[in-house]
Every structure is written in C-alpha cells, then in structure tokens.
Amino acid sequence: MGSSGRLALAASPLVAGAMQALQRATGLPVAMGGPVSAGSRTLVIDQLRGTATGSLQHLRVDTGAGLGGKAVALARPSTVIDYLSAQGITHKYDRAVAPEQLRAIVALPVRVSETTRAVLYAATRESITFGDRILRAAHSVVARLERDIEVEEEIRRRLAEPSPSALGEQDDLRAELLAIAGSIQDGSARQRLLAVCERLHPAPAPPGGPLTPREIDVLRLAGEGCTNEDISTRLGLLPNTVKSYLKHAMRKLDAANRVQAVNRARAAGLLH
Incomplete structure (x- = not known):
C-alpha cells in the first residue's frame, strides 16, 4: 500500500478471513471490505461476500462521502438503519447501493498505528437497529484483524532490515517469532507466523545432541x-x-x- 511499506490489504488473506468471520460473528448476510489508500485516503471496496450483484465491486469511496467515507473521516464505526433514506450521510453512492437493496449497514474502520488501513462493512436487506450483541461481535472481529495486521507488518519490517550478521539476526528473529506464535490464540494467525519461521534459515541443532x-x-x-x-x-x-x-x-x-x-x-x- 504505497511507499510506506504498509501491508497490501487488497490482496491479503487477512481481510478475506476477517470478512468471513464478520458474517459468522454478526449473523448478517452481507460483508464487504477494502483498503484505504495511504495518500488520498480513498477507500476501494474490492472484496464482497453475500452480494447479489457486482454493483459495489471496485467502488471508490471518498473520505467523508457515504457511510464508509464517514467512518474513515470520523475514525470510528458508523451505522444506518436504512441506507437510502438515512440522514447524516451523503448519498453519493446510492446508485451503487440500490441494486443490492441494502438497508441496515455498519461500517467499521480498521486502524493500526492511529491510521485507518481498511474499512469493513456488515449489512442486511432489512431495516433494523443493530443491537449491542451485533456491534460487540463486529468490533471483536475488527480488533482481531488490527492485531493480525500489526504482527504481519512487524514481521515484514524485521525481515527487510539490513543486518551485518544476517544469520545470527535470522536466528534471533526466528526465536522471537516462535515465541509470538506461541502466545497467539487465533489458529490461522499462528500458522502464518510458523510458516514465516520455516522460511527463515533454520537454527542449528542443539549442541549436546538431539532432544528426546x-x-x-x-x-x-x-x-x-x-x-x-x-x-x-x-x-x-x-x-x-x-x-x-x-x-x-x-x-x-x-x-x-x-x-x-x-x-x-x-x-x-x-x-x-
């Protein structure tokens, strides 16, 4: 995502997995998401689950416009009970939303290091008020995604750092990553960390012989x-x-x- 070295969220399995978790956790039929560009702060919806048309695919949402743009501008979740008649948002994207007949929607900014990296949406085709259970479940999914992004970006940063003694640094990094992996509860995130560890130069066998x-x-x-x-x-x-x-x-x-x-x-x- 630009020269900052930020995780390329559009192609990342992290976002796809989070959208699936969002559907499952909230029980809402539609989930959408996409990255927010580093420079223009434009949101691009590039992943859809549960949609009936392609009207929202690759939709570019400006900061402050629509529900997602409002979430980016305010750096906090935004909800509507009925999108097309909602007050408090611009209706710049009504023509894209209308074919999907989406009504109640929540837009959740994904923030890492005080910067919005992506926005996730959960939506239904009914006009409802989201209760505390749904909102707590959605916030939990976003919080997990934020942690996963932080871990993956730290791994990439450490791997990219030049080192005068690359082998020793790799061994230290491998030990550190394995320790982090052991502390992570999320199974998929733990497996990704272990896979990264396997790509690093393997550490030497114990000097006193193999462990039983x-x-x-x-x-x-x-x-x-x-x-x-x-x-x-x-x-x-x-x-x-x-x-x-x-x-x-x-x-x-x-x-x-x-x-x-x-x-x-x-x-x-x-x-x-």
Missing part, C-alpha cells in the same frame, strides 16, 4: 508457564522425573536455566 520427545514435551509446557508440578500432572510423570528431563535438556542446549533452554529450543524449531 519427552524433553521436548517438558520444555513446551515450561514455555507455556507451567510449573514442574503442573508438568508432572499433565504428562503423568513424577516431579523428580520432570526435573531430570529439564536438566538433560538444559545440558544439551547449553542453557543456564529453563527460560534460556525454552528460548533455544524455540530457536531450533523444536517447540511448534
């Missing part, structure tokens, strides 16, 4: 914040056995403590 499956299990749970007692319960092991596995893993990884061992195992790609 049980040592990996213990380190994985330690990385999730489990105590030795928690690990023993979850794996059906005695606490002293857990300590033994940790001790052997730390020696193989040349780690001074369990935190360092977990980080080195992640860097080696062992804790997926």
Whole structure:
C-alpha cells in the first residue's frame, strides 16, 4: 500500500478471513471490505461476500462521502438503519447501493498505528437497529484483524532490515517469532507466523545432541508457564522425573536455566 511499506490489504488473506468471520460473528448476510489508500485516503471496496450483484465491486469511496467515507473521516464505526433514506450521510453512492437493496449497514474502520488501513462493512436487506450483541461481535472481529495486521507488518519490517550478521539476526528473529506464535490464540494467525519461521534459515541443532520427545514435551509446557508440578500432572510423570528431563535438556542446549533452554529450543524449531 504505497511507499510506506504498509501491508497490501487488497490482496491479503487477512481481510478475506476477517470478512468471513464478520458474517459468522454478526449473523448478517452481507460483508464487504477494502483498503484505504495511504495518500488520498480513498477507500476501494474490492472484496464482497453475500452480494447479489457486482454493483459495489471496485467502488471508490471518498473520505467523508457515504457511510464508509464517514467512518474513515470520523475514525470510528458508523451505522444506518436504512441506507437510502438515512440522514447524516451523503448519498453519493446510492446508485451503487440500490441494486443490492441494502438497508441496515455498519461500517467499521480498521486502524493500526492511529491510521485507518481498511474499512469493513456488515449489512442486511432489512431495516433494523443493530443491537449491542451485533456491534460487540463486529468490533471483536475488527480488533482481531488490527492485531493480525500489526504482527504481519512487524514481521515484514524485521525481515527487510539490513543486518551485518544476517544469520545470527535470522536466528534471533526466528526465536522471537516462535515465541509470538506461541502466545497467539487465533489458529490461522499462528500458522502464518510458523510458516514465516520455516522460511527463515533454520537454527542449528542443539549442541549436546538431539532432544528426546519427552524433553521436548517438558520444555513446551515450561514455555507455556507451567510449573514442574503442573508438568508432572499433565504428562503423568513424577516431579523428580520432570526435573531430570529439564536438566538433560538444559545440558544439551547449553542453557543456564529453563527460560534460556525454552528460548533455544524455540530457536531450533523444536517447540511448534
């Protein structure tokens, strides 16, 4: 999206996935979306779900015009009960909206770093007032999309940074990304992060030899914040056995403590 290096939302699976989630979360039949250009702040609706015609495809919406343009201008969600007769918006795009017979619509700006990157719409062909449940569900989808964009842009920024010791930097980055992936609840976002990690130069094997499956299990749970007692319960092991596995893993990884061992195992790609 321009020289700023911003995520190309129009082609991104993030927006397509968010639109599907928006339909599912709100129960509304129509979802639309598209990026907001960095320079002109023009919204282009380039993705549609549940529409009956192509009248809205590639529609360019100026900031302040229509419902989506109002959401961009105000940097907050905007709703109408009946689009074609709504007060408080311009009707510049009525001819494009009319063939779809859309009435109640909510337009939600997707904002990252205090900048609107895209707008998502959820709509129905009935004249209704959106209740708190629908609006909360829509806001949750947008918030998740904003987080995913932040993560993906940070990955791209880090990968693009020049480094005097590229291999060492890649290993550090790989370990960091694996740690982020382990903290993300959204399954699809986690898999995208892991795929990026696999494209990086693989970290060397543990210097003290390969870890056993049980040592990996213990380190994985330690990385999730489990105590030795928690690990023993979850794996059906005695606490002293857990300590033994940790001790052997730390020696193989040349780690001074369990935190360092977990980080080195992640860097080696062992804790997926």
